[in-house]
Amino acid sequence: MNASARRENRKLLLKLLAFSLGAFGFGYALVPLYQVMCDITGFGNEKRLAERSVINAKPDPSRTITVEFLAQLPTVGNWEFRPLQSSMEIHPGQLYTADFIAKNLTGRDTVAQAVPMMAPTKVAPYFHKTECFCFTPQHFSRGEERELPVRFVVDPAIPADIDRITLAYTFYDETTRVAASR
Amino acid sequence: MIRKALAPIAALAAVTSLFFSQGAHAESGWHLLNMRQGVTAISREIYSLHMLIFWVCVVIGIVVFSVMIWSIVTFRKSKGAVPDTTMVHNTKVEIIWTAIPVAILVAMAVPAAKTLVQIEDTRNTELTIKVTGFQWGWQYDYLENGVRFFSRLERKADAARQLGSGVDPNTIPNYLLDVDNPLVVPAGTKVRLLITAADVIHAWWVPDFGMKKDAIPGFVNEMWFNVDEDKTGIYRGQCTELCGRDHAFMPIVVDVRSKEDFQTWLKATAEAQKQAAAPQPAATAHAG
Amino acid sequence: MAQHAPAAAHAHDDHHDHKPHGWRRWVFATNHKDIGTMYLVFAGIMFFVGGLMAMVIRLELFKPGMQFVDPLLFNSMTTMHALFMIFGAVMPAWTGLANWQIPMQIGAPDMALPRLNNFSFWILPFASAILLLTLLVPGGGPAGGWTLYPPLALQTADAFPMTIFAIHLMGVSSILGSINVIVTIMNMRAPGLSLLRMPLFVWSWLITAYLLIAVMPVLAGAVTMLLTDHYFGTTFFTAAGGGDPVMYQHIFWFFGHPEVYILILPAFGVVSEIIPAFARKPIFGYEAMVYAIASIAFLSFIVWAHHMFTVGMPLAGQIFFMLSTMLIAIPTGVKVFNWSATMWKSSMTFEPPMLFALAFLFLFTIGGFSGLMLAIAPADFQYHDTYFVVAHFHYVLVPGAVFSILGAVYYWLPKWTSKMYDHKLAKVHFWLSAIFVNVLFFPQHFLGLAGMPRRIPDYATQFTDWNMVSSIGAFGFGLSQLLFPYIIWKCVRSGAPAPARAWEGAHGLEWELPSPLPYHTWETPPSAAVIARGAEH
Numbered sequence A: 001m002n003a004s005a006r007r008e009n010r011k012l013l014l015k016l017l018a019f020s021l022g023a024f025g026f027g028y029a030l031v032p033l034y035q036v037m038c039d040i041t042g043f044g045n046e047k048r049l050a051e052r053s054v055i056n057a058k059p060d061p062s063r064t065i066t067v068e069f070l071a072q073l074p075t076v077g078n079w080e081f082r083p084l085q086s087s088m089e090i091h092p093g094q095l096y097t098a099d100f101i102a103k104n105l106t107g108r109d110t111v112a113q114a115v116p117m118m119a120p121t122k123v124a125p126y127f128h129k130t131e132c133f134c135f136t137p138q139h140f141s142r143g144e145e146r147e148l149p150v151r152f153v154v155d156p157a158i159p160a161d162i163d164r165i166t167l168a169y170t171f172y173d174e175t176t177r178v179a180a181s182r
Numbered sequence B: 001m002i003r004k005a006l007a008p009i010a011a012l013a014a015v016t017s018l019f020f021s022q023g024a025h026a027e028s029g030w031h032l033l034n035m036r037q038g039v040t041a042i043s044r045e046i047y048s049l050h051m052l053i054f055w056v057c058v059v060i061g062i063v064v065f066s067v068m069i070w071s072i073v074t075f076r077k078s079k080g081a082v083p084d085t086t087m088v089h090n091t092k093v094e095i096i097w098t099a100i101p102v103a104i105l106v107a108m109a110v111p112a113a114k115t116l117v118q119i120e121d122t123r124n125t126e127l128t129i130k131v132t133g134f135q136w137g138w139q140y141d142y143l144e145n146g147v148r149f150f151s152r153l154e155r156k157a158d159a160a161r162q163l164g165s166g167v168d169p170n171t172i173p174n175y176l177l178d179v180d181n182p183l184v185v186p187a188g189t190k191v192r193l194l195i196t197a198a199d200v201i202h203a204w205w206v207p208d209f210g211m212k213k214d215a216i217p218g219f220v221n222e223m224w225f226n227v228d229e230d231k232t233g234i235y236r237g238q239c240t241e242l243c244g245r246d247h248a249f250m251p252i253v254v255d256v257r258s259k260e261d262f263q264t265w266l267k268a269t270a271e272a273q274k275q276a277a278a279p280q281p282a283a284t285a286h287a288g
Numbered sequence C: 001m002a003q004h005a006p007a008a009a010h011a012h013d014d015h016h017d018h019k020p021h022g023w024r025r026w027v028f029a030t031n032h033k034d035i036g037t038m039y040l041v042f043a044g045i046m047f048f049v050g051g052l053m054a055m056v057i058r059l060e061l062f063k064p065g066m067q068f069v070d071p072l073l074f075n076s077m078t079t080m081h082a083l084f085m086i087f088g089a090v091m092p093a094w095t096g097l098a099n100w101q102i103p104m105q106i107g108a109p110d111m112a113l114p115r116l117n118n119f120s121f122w123i124l125p126f127a128s129a130i131l132l133l134t135l136l137v138p139g140g141g142p143a144g145g146w147t148l149y150p151p152l153a154l155q156t157a158d159a160f161p162m163t164i165f166a167i168h169l170m171g172v173s174s175i176l177g178s179i180n181v182i183v184t185i186m187n188m189r190a191p192g193l194s195l196l197r198m199p200l201f202v203w204s205w206l207i208t209a210y211l212l213i214a215v216m217p218v219l220a221g222a223v224t225m226l227l228t229d230h231y232f233g234t235t236f237f238t239a240a241g242g243g244d245p246v247m248y249q250h251i252f253w254f255f256g257h258p259e260v261y262i263l264i265l266p267a268f269g270v271v272s273e274i275i276p277a278f279a280r281k282p283i284f285g286y287e288a289m290v291y292a293i294a295s296i297a298f299l300s301f302i303v304w305a306h307h308m309f310t311v312g313m314p315l316a317g318q319i320f321f322m323l324s325t326m327l328i329a330i331p332t333g334v335k336v337f338n339w340s341a342t343m344w345k346s347s348m349t350f351e352p353p354m355l356f357a358l359a360f361l362f363l364f365t366i367g368g369f370s371g372l373m374l375a376i377a378p379a380d381f382q383y384h385d386t387y388f389v390v391a392h393f394h395y396v397l398v399p400g401a402v403f404s405i406l407g408a409v410y411y412w413l414p415k416w417t418s419k420m421y422d423h424k425l426a427k428v429h430f431w432l433s434a435i436f437v438n439v440l441f442f443p444q445h446f447l448g449l450a451g452m453p454r455r456i457p458d459y460a461t462q463f464t465d466w467n468m469v470s471s472i473g474a475f476g477f478g479l480s481q482l483l484f485p486y487i488i489w490k491c492v493r494s495g496a497p498a499p500a501r502a503w504e505g506a507h508g509l510e511w512e513l514p515s516p517l518p519y520h521t522w523e524t525p526p527s528a529a530v531i532a533r534g535a536e537h
């Protein structure tokens, strides 16, 4: 192989190496891309459910939707966590408040974070929260019991085939969060 | 056809199994060849899609394999066949054998998409049960009624399945397909399951209901089924997503009862649970 | 010449036909033939390692009840069987065949980057050793499935970082190997050998190599995220920290589906070489074959989520992935029809390579049919994660990829060794393999449809009968494969001399080379006349 051929080969080698490095980066780029997809379709871990949103919609009293509330805890840890009402009948466009109750039985001061999720997943883009205990980590002193409110509006543009929404929270404190990631 | 073709193999295996198995089988499995039709409208629809695509494949297979076998038998050098080396390309034929599959696929895709739309129609459900998979069992939670319980592999089977237990699984009825507390649901009712998991991913599957859904920690998946009014009985399934050491040992059993029987069961169970438990924390984690 | 080693220890060998001797020839190998041999021998060893694991699996599944292994060890067996077969056996076997064949088939003196070639091979034994050693560390080997889905994969004990490291190394090796293939094909073709005159094996590898360097790094990214989730507190895939375990599955299958084609596309190439040779007739629709491979490769990027219909996708997603998956049947059908048309009005003989190619044709098609069934999303809700899926991908990968590798070796072995192997024994090998592979995998369709989930060490008693049949098939298939190394060993030791064109109907530049095959070939590129003779399809 002569020198110029070898140079050509090296050039192509570097190009292809750069290409695979780019593919490696693309693997990571799939993470934000996936979030974008989730925002569009409502599927996936509903990031937007943990964000405050504002909505000025006209209430639509002609439609009634059942909203169910679920409280979950990871397998490890020691908490009490439940919704005060198991479900509500709501009209789209109207503001409602639902309350959850949490009690710290861990025997120490701790910080907990609620992670929301929703079924069916496609309703996530239409479910807006103006206030939620899941927006920020919650501080609990030892043995403290507290009501945790969530205020929400369901967008009247929600697809007509939806008659039931489930809003679920999983409650992680520092220990369970670490344990859950193990 | 398949049965016939496999007869010699089956016979061979049957003879071998006589040598190897201890005791008689609880039930023979030779007849288990195809998907079940199941007991819901959706499961029957899936079954007919399955049979449709199966027969499409069989027909294509017969045509393609016939051509191949014909070639193998006819165009042999030993029979003096002379190759037609000019035959390298034929646009007309190539267009035809691209177009025909396209048509078949479209014909397949339409009914399949229709079934998907039906499956995704979650309106008008009458009963919601939360299903939580954990390592290794299921928890069922009748949200409106406060009834909740764990469902684990039945004890005798659990003892028999231990390595070197010495117990012949054939002596245990419904080995690995029986639980201590089955899920009880009413027939003729659109039952909605909210499926999630506590630790790793599991999947909830009862073949007779035609549906399978992953139970994913941090997600709530939705799935529904509606068992025919006259199909009360026991239906069995298993976890179908690898979930660790005892993945094979977390069966699902559903006891489908008439609406009245179900209500009676629900009331009795709710009452019993209330009495059994002092004021119970609503969602205290089941320490696993 | 390419191999000017800086140490010059064996630089004097260049331009001569005698080769370096002893261990140096292999450790410092830069000759494509030597490296090809090492890849193939390595792949063969890994095939038996992975096969042994399969035997453990089938032994435990011979009858219900736990007889031999702990469930966790069983899970490691299924996990590692897949990893060894995919990354240890099939992929290196293809790279070995590429090393041997591509330079000879395109009239190049060697691979374009010989020292890189050496490096990418020698990574492999270390990677496999690390993976194998995980069986000895506390907590056992990886047992969460080769797909390494979190959160389950994150429960792996000490084996976890070793597994990830081994996958990284195997990934790097295959990426470098593929880059070498691309550079060789793009830059080293003999003058006058245009892309559309290349043999189909070379074409299939060119497309495979591009596919591989596009997706293997994505896998590397995914497993790196797993690693940082496990040890460095990131939460890409843990819901507790706002991550998403399903996202892993999307990223994994974005790699995983093209990976399936990385395993099978070179098989298409091999079959497209063997069938025309023994049909004594050019391949039908050469260009259509090239475009079909290219379209399959393209489609492989947009079908990934058909592996995860049950995760709870939006309806539109389910329909999209169902349709895109069904589309794959079209170029695949074109290939099968073209192979059939090649046999039409031909003049066939049935030497061992042809037998394996024909078995590929029939059995791969069966795997294609079950693939089409799996594409139907509603039906997949029933098939998913059952033995039906196991049957499907084993039909595609064993009588598909593995048979074509065996066929390729039987086809080119007389060229490599200049000796002919024992046809009778090779035919026995073929018939045993072809019969047992069906006894092994066909009943698994029944098991899956009857409701047996995959990846379970124990099952309900009604599944006993077909599991026994399947296990008997497995033992038969495994034992039959022992013939293969024996046939090769016997050929190398005492095979009768084979002519330069070992098969009457074989075309291609490799058959224009003399036998015994010189250590260095095509140091002067083939002439236009030789190319014209060799490159007629």
Ligand SMILES: [Cu+2]
Residues within 6 Å of the ligand: B133, B134, B201, B202, B203, B239, B240, B241, B242, B243, B247, B250
């Ligand atoms: Cu499970």
